[in-house]
Amino acid sequence: MPPTDAARQTARPEERPIRATHASRAATEPPLVRWTLIAVAVLFLALFLIVPLVAVFAQALEKGVGVYVKALSDPDALSAVRLTLLAAATAVVSNLVFGVAAAWAIAKFDFHGKNILVALISLPFSVSPVISGMVFVLLFGASGIFGPWLSAHGLKIIFAVPGILVATTFVTLPFIVSELIPLMEAQGDEDEEAALALGATGWRTFLRVTLPNIKWGLLYGVILCNARAMGEFGAVSVVSGHIRPVTITLPLHVEILYNEYKFSAAFAVASLLTLLALVTLVAKALVEGRAKAPRLPAEFAQARGARPA
Amino acid sequence: MSITIRSITKTFGGFTALRDITLDVPTGELVALLGPSGCGKTTLLRIIAGLETADSGEVLFDGKSAARTSVRDRRVGFVFQHYALFRHMSVFENVAFGLRVRPREFRPSKAEVRDRVHALLRLVQVEHLADYHPSALSGGQRQRVALARALAVEPKVLLLDEPFGALDAKVREELRRWLRRLHDELNVTSVFVTHDQEEALEVSDRVVVMNAGMIEQVGTPEQVYDHPATPFVYTFLGHVNIFHGRVHKGRASIGAVEIDAPDHADAENAPAVAYARPHELEVAARPSTPADLEATIVRVRFAGASVRLELKTAAGEPLEVELARSRFSELGLARGQTVFVTLKNLRLFGNGRPE
Numbered sequence: 001m002p003p004t005d006a007a008r009q010t011a012r013p014e015e016r017p018i019r020a021t022h023a024s025r026a027a028t029e030p031p032l033v034r035w036t037l038i039a040v041a042v043l044f045l046a047l048f049l050i051v052p053l054v055a056v057f058a059q060a061l062e063k064g065v066g067v068y069v070k071a072l073s074d075p076d077a078l079s080a081v082r083l084t085l086l087a088a089a090t091a092v093v094s095n096l097v098f099g100v101a102a103a104w105a106i107a108k109f110d111f112h113g114k115n116i117l118v119a120l121i122s123l124p125f126s127v128s129p130v131i132s133g134m135v136f137v138l139l140f141g142a143s144g145i146f147g148p149w150l151s152a153h154g155l156k157i158i159f160a161v162p163g164i165l166v167a168t169t170f171v172t173l174p175f176i177v178s179e180l181i182p183l184m185e186a187q188g189d190e191d192e193e194a195a196l197a198l199g200a201t202g203w204r205t206f207l208r209v210t211l212p213n214i215k216w217g218l219l220y221g222v223i224l225c226n227a228r229a230m231g232e233f234g235a236v237s238v239v240s241g242h243i244r245p246v247t248i249t250l251p252l253h254v255e256i257l258y259n260e261y262k263f264s265a266a267f268a269v270a271s272l273l274t275l276l277a278l279v280t281l282v283a284k285a286l287v288e289g290r291a292k293a294p295r296l297p298a299e300f301a302q303a304r305g306a307r308p309a
Numbered sequence: 310m311s312i313t314i315r316s317i318t319k320t321f322g323g324f325t326a327l328r329d330i331t332l333d334v335p336t337g338e339l340v341a342l343l344g345p346s347g348c349g350k351t352t353l354l355r356i357i358a359g360l361e362t363a364d365s366g367e368v369l370f371d372g373k374s375a376a377r378t379s380v381r382d383r384r385v386g387f388v389f390q391h392y393a394l395f396r397h398m399s400v401f402e403n404v405a406f407g408l409r410v411r412p413r414e415f416r417p418s419k420a421e422v423r424d425r426v427h428a429l430l431r432l433v434q435v436e437h438l439a440d441y442h443p444s445a446l447s448g449g450q451r452q453r454v455a456l457a458r459a460l461a462v463e464p465k466v467l468l469l470d471e472p473f474g475a476l477d478a479k480v481r482e483e484l485r486r487w488l489r490r491l492h493d494e495l496n497v498t499s500v501f502v503t504h505d506q507e508e509a510l511e512v513s514d515r516v517v518v519m520n521a522g523m524i525e526q527v528g529t530p531e532q533v534y535d536h537p538a539t540p541f542v543y544t545f546l547g548h549v550n551i552f553h554g555r556v557h558k559g560r561a562s563i564g565a566v567e568i569d570a571p572d573h574a575d576a577e578n579a580p581a582v583a584y585a586r587p588h589e590l591e592v593a594a595r596p597s598t599p600a601d602l603e604a605t606i607v608r609v610r611f612a613g614a615s616v617r618l619e620l621k622t623a624a625g626e627p628l629e630v631e632l633a634r635s636r637f638s639e640l641g642l643a644r645g646q647t648v649f650v651t652l653k654n655l656r657l658f659g660n661g662r663p664e
Contacts, residue, residue: 190393193360196380197387198407198462212397
């Protein structure tokens with residue numbers, strides 16, 4: 001969000017009040033209250049975020065590194081990794097293309113039904129993933145709407161790899177669009193108009209002007225989309241049919257191992273997904289700053305000595 | 310290149326932005342589109358550029374219709390109100406953009422691009438900033454870069470949307486004089502949009518005063534200021550005093566003042582409004598004619614070489630009079646004093662509009 005005029009004013013170095021390093025006495029609570037509140041917050045964080053994280057890795061390595069490595073190099077596990085990567089790649093690529101196109105249309109043009117389209121796009125967020133999976137069974141399953149036609153042409157979507165790809169793409173659809181729409185709306189279309197007036201073609205304008213303007217937001221959306229695509233369970237579980245190893249993704253593989261009481265192996269595979277989550281978290285933090293950083297107004301640049309003489 | 314605008318009409322939803330606009334801009338002229346916000350001036354500029362399409366009417370460049378020419382091929386330089394500089398490109402790359410996106414057969418070589426860009430940056434006096442990104446520049450510097458970028462494609466027409474709107478007063482004055490000099494140097498037909506009457510009067514060859522989607526008056530700065538065609542132009546260009554009265558068979562009476570109104574020879578005791586600029590009224594400590602208005606000085610404001618007096622007439626109407634500093638001291642006027650105002654140069658509009 002752009003800083004308000006008032007914020008800009010106070011941010012100028014010469015007008016900035018000297019900031020106190022400690023809050024004044026009058027504004028603080030007694031030590032007992034302070035420490036109690038801090039303790040509650042820390043306990044809560046530890047219980048709900050840190051302990052589970054540690055538990056995953058502890059469980060995974062409980063029976064030694066040998067079991068851990070064996071669980072991960074198991075052919076079924078490798079197959080699950082491959083399918084998960086394929087599903088994530090499909091979801092990211094299709095939602096990237098769809099997301100940019102849809103965000104472009106919504107942010108830069110006015111048309112009838114725009115609000116309905118925006119609402120529809122966020123539908124996968126508001127529907128339970130299990131329902132999403134069932135919708136695809138209804139559509140493409142043997143007794144579904146397109147079922148007879150599909151089987152007549154020898155095509156299989158449900159209880160096969162295409163079903164996994166479709167379901168994953170569906171549940172991750174809103175991530176990239178919803179990241180881009182506010183960004184593109186805020187940027188307006190003056191840059192594009194300027195490029196066109198300078199003689200650039202539409203495609204060149206997109207590549208040289210629009211894309212660089214949205215690249216960080218786009219990357220942020222891709223990271224979120226990818227994380228969700230790899231971790232998706234509900235919708236995929238419904239359309240998978242659990243055909244080993246053909247339609248088993250990593251989360252499904254974890255579930256199978258767990259149900260078979262192979263706890264160490266289950267947690268070993270789970271630790272892969274957890275690692276992915278941690279990598280996503282770091283990547284997200286790195287990108288987020290750049291994606292959301294407002295353009296520095298000239299006064300700021302000036303104040304930081306960045307403005308040339 | 311000359312621009313001809315023929316009965317352009319444009320509506321947005323239920324809002325009519327432009328109604329039947331016709332206008333000629335001869336080659337090499339610098340024209341200001343002046344009006345309050347929402348009067349349609351920016352829409353008109355965007356239609357000339359091809360960024361917006363008119364519902365009806367047409368734009369002609371050198372007598373040829375531009376209806377089938379897209380913004381890409383119109384060869385117009387457009388300077389946006391907020392500059393629209395590409396923020397991920399350096400100043401150099403911004404200016405080079407228009408040259409680098411040309412079709413291969415018309416694209417200048419790398420060395421040519423470099424020379425051209427540097428020549429332009431020199432022209433707008435920001436050559437030393439070539440490697441900086443727009444975020445590191447001040448508003449005035451960005452404006453210059455935006456202008457250099459627009460000029461890079463050798464436009465036949467230069468269109469500027471509120472070019473100085475976002476700058477502070479001092480930079481604005483400096484830049485607008487510079488723009489005038491630049492225009493005289495390049496001699497490219499230019500149209501700029503502004504809501505600042507001072508800017509329009511100072512910079513342009515001709516001023517197009519617009520209001521509510523229509524053109525009120527077209528003329529040189531002197532013409533529109535000294536001979537406003539409509540009450541709107543009168544009130545929009547500078548301060549004005551308004552007097553209500555009546556007009557009857559070519560004679561108007563404003564208070565005790567009787568003036569000839571040959572334009573209103575047919576009027577039958579109709580209401581009329583008379584306008585006079587603050588500097589056109591004369592004040593004195595004693596009445597010079599029996600028709601003089603008696604008023605009290607409410608406030609005295611010093612504005613450089615002149616003094617503005619805020620007065621209140623006996624009837625309670627506010628009046629503003631402007632006089633030279635020397636005249637003010639000569640008269641020895643002070644707040645609370647009673648003065649007499651002589652009405653001269655009154656311009657009369659019947660029913661608020663000329664007949």
